Amino acid sequence: MSQELRHIRVKVNGQWYEADVEPRMLLVDLLRDVLGFTGVHIGCDTGHCGACTVIMDGRSVKSCMVLAVQADGSEIMTVEGLEKDGQLHPLQEAFWENHALQCGYCTPGQLMSAYFLLSRNPNPSEEEIRKAIEGNLCRCTGYVNIVKAIKAAALKMSSSKAG
Amino acid sequence: MSKAPPEIISLYTQDSSALTLKWLGKPLKPKEDYRLVRGRGTFVDDIQLPRMAYMAFLRSPYSHARIKRIDVSRAKSMPGVLLVWTGDDIKRRMRPLPQATPPPARNAIDYPLAVDKVRFQGEPVAMVVAESRYIAEDAVNQIDVDYEPLPAVVDAERALEPGAPLVHEEVGTNLIAHVHYKWGDVDYYFQHADLVVEAKFHYHRFTGAPLETNAVVADYDERADVMTIYCNNQAPMEWLPQLSAGLNMPYPKLRVVTRDIGGGFGTKLINYVYMILAALASKELKRPVKYMETRTENLQAAAHNAERTCTVSAAVRKDGTVLALRMRCVDDDGAYSRHEPAGMTVWAQVSTGMYKIRALENDYYAVFTNKCPSTSIRGFSRAPHLFMIERIMDRIARRLGMDPAEIRMKNLVGPEEMPYMTPSGGIYDSGNWPEGLRRALEAADYWGWRKRQEELRRQGRIIGVGVVVGSDSAGPNMAQVKMYNPGLPYTGGTEGALVQMTPDGKVRVILGSSPQGMGHETTAAQVVADVLDVSYDDIYVQTGFDSFSSVYTMHSGTYGSRFAPIGLSAVYLAAARLKEKLAKIAAYLLKCPEGDVVIENGAARCAKDPQRSMELRRIARIAYGNVNELPPGMEPGLYSLAIFRPPFQNPDENRRANLALTYSYNVHVVVVEIDPETGMPKILSYTALEDSGRIVNPLIVDGQVHGAIAHGVAEALYEKYHYDENGNLLNPTFVDYLVPTALEIPDMKVIHMETPSPFTPTGAKGMGEGGGTAVQAVISAVEDALAPLGGELGESHADPETILRILKGAARGKSEV
Numbered sequence: 013m014s015q016e017l018r019h020i021r022v023k024v025n026g027q028w029y030e031a032d033v034e035p036r037m038l039l040v041d042l043l044r045d046v047l048g049f050t051g052v053h054i055g056c057d058t059g060h061c062g063a064c065t066v067i068m069d070g071r072s073v074k075s076c077m078v079l080a081v082q083a084d085g086s087e088i089m090t091v092e093g094l095e096k097d098g099q100l101h102p103l104q105e106a107f108w109e110n111h112a113l114q115c116g117y118c119t120p121g122q123l124m125s126a127y128f129l130l131s132r133n134p135n136p137s138e139e140e141i142r143k144a145i146e147g148n149l150c151r152c153t154g155y156v157n158i159v160k161a162i163k164a165a166a167l168k169m170s171s172s173k174a175g
Numbered sequence: 176m177s178k179a180p181p182e183i184i185s186l187y188t189q190d191s192s193a194l195t196l197k198w199l200g201k202p203l204k205p206k207e208d209y210r211l212v213r214g215r216g217t218f219v220d221d222i223q224l225p226r227m228a229y230m231a232f233l234r235s236p237y238s239h240a241r242i243k244r245i246d247v248s249r250a251k252s253m254p255g256v257l258l259v260w261t262g263d264d265i266k267r268r269m270r271p272l273p274q275a276t277p278p279p280a281r282n283a284i285d286y287p288l289a290v291d292k293v294r295f296q297g298e299p300v301a302m303v304v305a306e307s308r309y310i311a312e313d314a315v316n317q318i319d320v321d322y323e324p325l326p327a328v329v330d331a332e333r334a335l336e337p338g339a340p341l342v343h344e345e346v347g348t349n350l351i352a353h354v355h356y357k358w359g360d361v362d363y364y365f366q367h368a369d370l371v372v373e374a375k376f377h378y379h380r381f382t383g384a385p386l387e388t389n390a391v392v393a394d395y396d397e398r399a400d401v402m403t404i405y406c407n408n409q410a411p412m413e414w415l416p417q418l419s420a421g422l423n424m425p426y427p428k429l430r431v432v433t434r435d436i437g438g439g440f441g442t443k444l445i446n447y448v449y450m451i452l453a454a455l456a457s458k459e460l461k462r463p464v465k466y467m468e469t470r471t472e473n474l475q476a477a478a479h480n481a482e483r484t485c486t487v488s489a490a491v492r493k494d495g496t497v498l499a500l501r502m503r504c505v506d507d508d509g510a511y512s513r514h515e516p517a518g519m520t521v522w523a524q525v526s527t528g529m530y531k532i533r534a535l536e537n538d539y540y541a542v543f544t545n546k547c548p549s550t551s552i553r554g555f556s557r558a559p560h561l562f563m564i565e566r567i568m569d570r571i572a573r574r575l576g577m578d579p580a581e582i583r584m585k586n587l588v589g590p591e592e593m594p595y596m597t598p599s600g601g602i603y604d605s606g607n608w609p610e611g612l613r614r615a616l617e618a619a620d621y622w623g624w625r626k627r628q629e630e631l632r633r634q635g636r637i638i639g640v641g642v643v644v645g646s647d648s649a650g651p652n653m654a655q656v657k658m659y660n661p662g663l664p665y666t667g668g669t670e671g672a673l674v675q676m677t678p679d680g681k682v683r684v685i686l687g688s689s690p691q692g693m694g695h696e697t698t699a700a701q702v703v704a705d706v707l708d709v710s711y712d713d714i715y716v717q718t719g720f721d722s723f724s725s726v727y728t729m730h731s732g733t734y735g736s737r738f739a740p741i742g743l744s745a746v747y748l749a750a751a752r753l754k755e756k757l758a759k760i761a762a763y764l765l766k767c768p769e770g771d772v773v774i775e776n777g778a779a780r781c782a783k784d785p786q787r788s789m790e791l792r793r794i795a796r797i798a799y800g801n802v803n804e805l806p807p808g809m810e811p812g813l814y815s816l817a818i819f820r821p822p823f824q825n826p827d828e829n830r831r832a833n834l835a836l837t838y839s840y841n842v843h844v845v846v847v848e849i850d851p852e853t854g855m856p857k858i859l860s861y862t863a864l865e866d867s868g869r870i871v872n873p874l875i876v877d878g879q880v881h882g883a884i885a886h887g888v889a890e891a892l893y894e895k896y897h898y899d900e901n902g903n904l905l906n907p908t909f910v911d912y913l914v915p916t917a918l919e920i921p922d923m924k925v926i927h928m929e930t931p932s933p934f935t936p937t938g939a940k941g942m943g944e945g946g947g948t949a950v951q952a953v954i955s956a957v958e959d960a961l962a963p964l965g966g967e968l969g970e971s972h973a974d975p976e977t978i979l980r981i982l983k984g985a986a987r988g989k990s991e992v
Contacts, residue, residue: 051214116211117437
């Protein structure tokens with residue numbers, strides 16, 4: 013049943029937004045339906061698929077497992093925030109180069125989990141990569157090119173930092 | 176059987192003279208990926224329309240029950256609820272869905288909402304449309320239904336027994352269809368065989384589980400009296416009769432649109448039931464209505480594959496030659512015939528696999544049960560057919576003490592027999608299967624693994640090696656449905672394409688397909704670039720399908736691995752015709768004999784005098800605007816529309832026919848080790864050889880191979896639906912329906928051969944479903960591991976419990992000795 017609305021503020025991809033939401037509203041619905049970040053996808057109802065993964069206050073979260081009110085005051089990054097000045101993020105470049113997607117539905121979640129991994133571990137092993145995207149199901153690629161793309165992006169990002 | 180007769184070969188052989196081979200085969204970055212890596216795809220749930228309302232369903236908790244009473248009053252009175260409908264409301268608004276089954280099964284009455292009775296768990300019983308999805312789901316919980324549970328029938332073989340509960344009383348039996356064919360002198364070969372090997376196998380129930388579930392937005396425009404349905408159906412035009420009957424609207428008033436689709440794998444063929452309900456609601460409310468299926472709804476009630484149980488007998492010579500096969504099979508199609516029993520006859524000709532088997536007897540039954548309706552999940556039809564032959568080949572090898580690779584090599588059709596005609600009239604277009612097997616064995620170090628297997632076994636480790644040869648028959652001839660229902664007016668297999676050079680010299684392409692990640696925008700652009708020799712970047716392919724602008728036939732869509740053999744052939748034809756027109760205009764403008772005009776690098780030039788040349792974009796400008804310069808009498812514009820029609824025929828009086836245009840093939844070699852404690856197999860090595868004819872884009876082909884392997888490994892080791900005896904589905908969520916993660920799917924080595932198909936202008940063959948080869952290869956490997964312990968697998972799914980039972984049985988056997 014609908015309850016009293018709560019006023020919240022969230023910073024998404026660098027910009028503050030305000031909204032009045034039902035306490036039961038999921039963060040993913042806020043992001044998609046209220047704020048228009050439709051790159052955040054919904055693939056299940058049990059928190060298993062990872063298509064809705066976003067970065068919240070520096071950590072990757074499944075936005076279907078967070079209430080919008082819990083995100084009050086938080087800083088969130090979605091797939092739409094990866095691009096900078098019209099330039100693809102090295103992870104996006106690598107996904108494209110390596111055809112690390114087919115239908116593209118899990119891709120935003122994969123990218124955000126990979127982004128979180130590389131923010132903590134710039135040179136992950138294959139095993140670490142597989143572990144990091146364990147919570148992101150893909151039905152098209154068999155994960156082969158996703159793993160390859162994350163490796164390629166890590167290499168590119170660390171060499172550009174070194175250079 | 177033997178090489179196909181020359182008149183058949185010439186009938187099928189295609190002209191490919193317009194190819195330049197400059198753009199085919201290149202790993203060009205897929206066009207679709209740019210928007211998708213930015214999260215800017217347009218999936219159905221991304222569509223937001225003004226005043227949009229949301230639909231939700233109440234679903235049956237019972238697999239079989241009479242609906243005694245439905246009370247919707249509380250739901251109806253909730254604020255924000257716009258509409259609550261039950262089966263009776265639907266029955267008043269539409270005719271039942273047309274049935275493609277033969278009598279008496281066609282008497283089954285199928286409505287998108289249950290009427291009087293529910294027939295599977297999860298069947299929609301009532302629907303709510305409300306101002307928000309949250310309110311719609313709240314209201315669903317306020318609907319009360321009184322059910323009278325009925326005995327359920329969940330076992331397909333029992334469904335045929337007298338006295339079994341009837342899924343559809345009006346049919347009078349649970350039998351949907353029965354076919355019985357004999358091709359070649361089966362009895363003779365069984366009488367003259369040295370031995371007959373027989374086994375019973377079960378192909379289990381699973382699904383494709385695309386990450387995007389079924390979704391629809393229906394938007395009725397009262398002013399224009401047009402219904403627009405944004406959907407993620409894989410073949411919307413195949414269901415025009417269902418939609419038109421359901422909505423009582425003529426085809427020109429029905430606009431069906433697909434954009435990006437988040438995977439399909441066959442599950443999104445029968446979501447037309449949602450399309451009809453959303454559209455009826457939109458018409459009623461005069462507002463757009465959205466429905467997005469939840470994952471649980473999707474896994475429980477959207478679309479499973481048909482289970483198959485077969486008794487397979489093979490007539491064999493002592494030297495390992497397999498002479499003939501007999502198959503008696505029962506397909507479990509679930510509660511409604513919304514797509515099946517097609518899989519029973521579709522590609523029945525691959526029952527003999529890739530082998531020179533002389534005769535075949537198929538005795539197939541399809542039945543209703545109280546389970547989720549079935550459809551064509553990836554690998555459809557060929558996977559269960561090929562599973563049977565590949566499993567029996569392993570059993571024969573073991574009986575004769577032959578290596579599984581050797582018995583396959585002995586029976587494979589040779590390259591000199593191509594194109595090869597099977598006993599049932601299938602025409603395998605091209606390939607060199609023995610060479611494919613040799614290369615795969617070498618790449619996988621098969622013989623090395625056999626040696627290591629012996630050593631490791633001595634150390635007590637449980638290692639198995641599987642080798643399987645499979646086919647990805649592609650581009651279906653729909654006339655195969657006539658094999659179970661001769662009256663169906665649905666034959667052939669066609670696709671349309673429009674290629675237009677716009678006045679600026681760029682190229683616009685519109686396809687009839689509705690892809691779900693197969694890269695059609697990319698490969699179509701490559702074919703157009705190749706034929707016209709213009710830049711790949713100058714080609715713009717419309718995303719998805721739109722029945723108000725796409726060129727379609729009633730076969731249009733993306734299923735049956737049909738884009739490469741049929742869709743791309745239409746693209747080729749349209750581009751080749753455009754090229755001809757460009758050459759005609761150029762000849763006139765350049766004052767050059769038409770035969771001397773060369774179209775190259777975005778320009779037309781005269782071969783005899785290269786100075787005389789003209790950029791294509793100048794020709795385009797003339798063709799649309801400066802038309803007085805065109806050759807007299809020539810029609811302006813540069814539109815080229817083509818519909819490709821393979822020379823398919825109906826089954827003859829003996830039900831022989833070619834049922835697919837191309838036959839890709841693959842060889843998979845898998846090594847597994849079984850953990851003796853848990854019974855869980857681990858894949859140590861996976862090698863796949865793929866020959867899908869000419870490769871249009873290697874990135875896309877490899878991606879499809881990876882995906883097919885992942886699905887096959889999943890089906891063999893992780894994904895299986897469990898129904899209890901009352902028809903309760905025990906694992907309808909991602910918690911217990913085990914979709915593998917990156918930690919379960921092994922690394923895989925993919926190698927290629929490239930034997931162009933003579934039957935498509937591009938030489939490409941359909942591929943991507945994998946024909947279930949991965950399932951068979953994994954099961955083959957697991958059984959190989961268990962064989963010394965006396966274990967055999969009767970199913971396409973090897974779960975640790977089954978394996979542990981075999982291991983424990985073997986241990987007990989030993990202690991008894």
